[in-house]
Amino acid sequence: MSTLSEMLAEHTDLPGTAVDHLQRVVGEWQILADISFADLLLWVPVDHPGSRAVTSSDTATAVCVAQCRPTTAPTVIPSDTVGAVVGETEHPEVAECLRTASIVRGGGRLPDEQGPPHDAVPVRADGRVVAVLTRDSAPVSGRPPSLLEAAYRDCAHHLSDMIAEGSFPSPSEKTDVNSSPRVGDGFIRLDTAGMVTYASPNAVSAYHRMGLTADLPGHDLAASTRSLVTDPFDAEEIAATIGAAVTSAGGRRMEVDARGATVLLRTVPLRPAGTSVGALVLVRDVTxxxxxxxxxxxxxxxxxxxxxxxxxxxxxxxxxxxxxxxxxxxxxxxxxxxxxxxxxxxxxxxxxxxxxxxDEVVDLDEVVDRLVPVMVDIGSLSADVTVGREGSLGVFPAERATPLVMVLTELVQNSLEHGFDPGARGRVTIESRRSSRMLEVTVRDDGRGVPDDFDASASDRLGLQIVSTLVTVELGGTISVAAGRDGGTAAELRVPLGRREPRG
Incomplete structure (x- = not known):
């Protein structure tokens, strides 16, 4: 699948700031998908048809460049829609949203603002609409919504307005999907005074783990959290961060340590039209x-x-x-x-x-570069020989790096000691070529060379015997030593990369 950047580069000529904003939207829109109980699709106006054809005779209107499914409800779009180019017949709400630059409520939205089966939300960046975000959810049942559903959908309504205004996500807040709590981990809704109007069972459990004995709803979250944190300086900072979520536009991620428990908190201010309507707080127990x-x-x-x-x-x-x-x-x-x-x-x-x-890996380039001066100092003093490296050896697992470094050391030292006549000047070069499957290294010198019938495996030199054993037994590779193309000697080493079969 193509990345969002590749899709945008293929189908649009958006400026860099708009692309960055769409990247932030996609980085944060899992929250909106979860609290909307809806699948999200991101559409951008299409300049030319993509790899998939328009499904009707309409002129191409938009192409889907990203897709997100909820973790709080079953998906209603099981197929992959990324790359689909559609016309106005397939998604009229997308075309209308692009024309009007406003939210299009579709599919029988109920008067009490419960989640619609189909919505189209303009994504605004730098004051202009650059994309459309659609929400597709299952039809709303006739039963009254639970407190959790009502709190979720209320926040989804405000976040959609903020996306349409271009105020969410904020460029000042760093996106980190790996460390950020998700909606299902724990959800708290705050009013404009910072009081908890709703807390999900997981959020309550996380606060009980920190030592809270009272219920969260009806209490000041900043004050309640401050009383639980052990370090007084951290307690004040965390309380100030929670308070700022309902008084200013600042949202933050933070880690709370309280009485042996560790909880991640993330505050998301809700400020449609620049007016605070409270905040949502995501909570995750990571003890x-x-x-x-x-x-x-x-x-x-x-x-x-x-x-x-x-x-x-x-x-x-x-x-x-x-x-x-x-x-x-x-x-x-x-x-x-x-x-x-x-x-x-x-x-x-x-x-x-x-x-x-x-990590248990070794940068072979670093090791070889540090070994070269040692090898030159210990090598033969009767010749003026320099040692250099061409190409990158890359990174190797520790258990295979040691025998490989020893092999390279023996080959270079063998060239220094036996490849040149006394008083001769020359050079030894370590040439490396690395692919996804094989590392090929050639230790080449411009010295006196070797006989045409030279057989490294039959040599009685201890260094070459060590090399042959390490290459075949430890590295599972091959080694050959022969005369070089332009004279001298070339020792060619081939070592397979990736997983090896265990030795018998």
Whole structure:
């Protein structure tokens, strides 16, 4: 499905401010769908037909660019309507709304303002109508509405007026559908004095969880909430925010901690025609969610501390090996100890990156860039060779990053030590290409090269044996070492990305 931005770019030439406003409307319209018990469709005037044909002989009037279904009632539009281009016959209320720039009440609206089966609400931005929002709901039954239904529909009526005026949603309030409470989580209706005229059962339960013993209806919500919050400074700020919702146009999201319970509150001022008629407050009890979040944060901190200590221990081992290499007179032992220092250092760098990362993933580019100076320092001093990187290696899971970094370290070190004649100048390049399925890395040098019949898997060099084992067993990939296109040596590594089958 195309995104809202793509649909608007395809069918309209709206200015950026109008597009931003429609993005905010779609970000907040779940509230209107829930309190209207209605499906919402967003229509924009069409400049040219889209991918779907007009369903009648009428000239195309509007195209549907977004759709929202209620969580408080069954949907009446089960099919996907986004992308449909219609004429005036199919949706006459949309055409009329665009012509009159006012709300069109349709489908037999009852005199007591109960929810209509069909409404068309103009969406105004910067003083002009840029879209139409339609509400489609099931026919209203003959029974009297419950207190909850009456409170919901009353707020829906005011929010529709505010959308038609362009005052909702407010650009000053950040849209966050992940942390914002929904209507079904808890709903409170306030009058112009900040008194609770209705509170849903879920909202009452959330306040009881915070320690409230009295009923919410008939009480000042700001004062009641202030008395429950433990921190006096937070209590005053929260009370002032609730009070501002009925005295000014400011709506906010906030987190309330009271007596071991954590509740999210969101205030939505109701100010049609610039006159306050109260506010609605959405409430969500997130006590258990916060408890699990704290447990996860504690585990994450423990894991990062473990990585930090492992890194410190590995650096200590590397320092001891380096000290031992300096004290020995045997050249072969010095080379072996230096190679061990390099291998231990490469593993320590992976743990160093993980100790500062929230996720168990490693940025390979960062690790390789930090390893290159170490490899050059430990490498052969008899040649003047530089090491560079081209392309991005990307991010790898921690359990696969360590063997991959060791493989790259061994390949680069092998080029530095065995690829150049004494006194020669040259370059080693790490070239990487990454697709959705495969990471391909080539470690290329411009040195003396390898024989045509060279077989890396049959080599008796410890470094190449380590590389072959790590690539095939740990990474499930392939490795080949051959003469380069323009001389030198090219070691080509192919590592599959994504989920691997478990090793037998």
């Amino acid at each position: 258990e969610v916060k408890r699990r979040d704290r447990a996860l944060l504690s585990k994450d901190a423990t894991i990062r501390e473990i990585h930090h200590r492992v890194k410190n221990n590995l650096q200590t081992v590397a320092a001891l090996l380096r000290l031992q290499a300096r004290r020995t007179d045997n050249d072969e032992a010095k080379v072996a100890l230096s190679e061990s220092v390099r291998r231990v250092t490469s593993i320590a760098l992976v743990h160093d990156v993980l100790s500062t990362s929230v």
